[in-house]
Amino acid sequence: MTTFLLRKGGALTLLVVGLASGCLRQNEAEYWHALDLQAARASLPDAFLSTADAYFQFYERHPNSPRAPYALFKSAQMRLSAQKPQQALQHFELLYARYPTSQEGAQALFMMAYIQHNYLDDTATARLLYARFLERYPTHSLAESARFELQHLGQPADQLFSPDTSTSLLPSGISVSIISPPK
Secondary structure (H helix, E strand, O other): OEEEEEEEOOEEEEEEEOOOHHHHOOOHHHHHHHHHHHHHHOOOHHHHHHHHHHHHHHHHHOOOOOOHHHHHHHHHHHHHHOOOHHHHHHHHHHHHHHOOOOHHHHHHHHHHHHHHHHOOOOHHHHHHHHHHHHHHOOOOOOHHHHHHHHHOOOOOHHHOEOOOOOOEOOOOOOOOOOOOOOO
């Protein structure tokens, strides 16, 4: 630690500058903790986007960190929450390309298909991506959802339920909440 004495406007000011590398920049764990706090406070689209940017910056600064795939996943997820499906898709694509064997990489491939189908109305691409997901991750926890999506691709959500609302075509353990898009 180095101490400098500066004279400004006749007053003596004490300036302490930490030269140890840990003192000059935020370490990875501190950065991650700050991101978690920011994400917890994000409740508006603008806050989602700024938090998404912060997660992406974490990935850029720490691409070899074990947290990097999750940071990219959160960046994409928050962009989708802010109604930015194209941006979310780009981040999921980057995540899948960079970390295909990670848990988040598998989820990214599923989300790429989901966005193509539900946001971009591209059922052909969604079909290819869901099929690729099932080929590469046949036992993943999202595999049953991918099979269901493939089986019912292009069907309106209201047709997935029988007139008797006590039964549905959804696989057991999967529930759907239909939310109207923002106006």
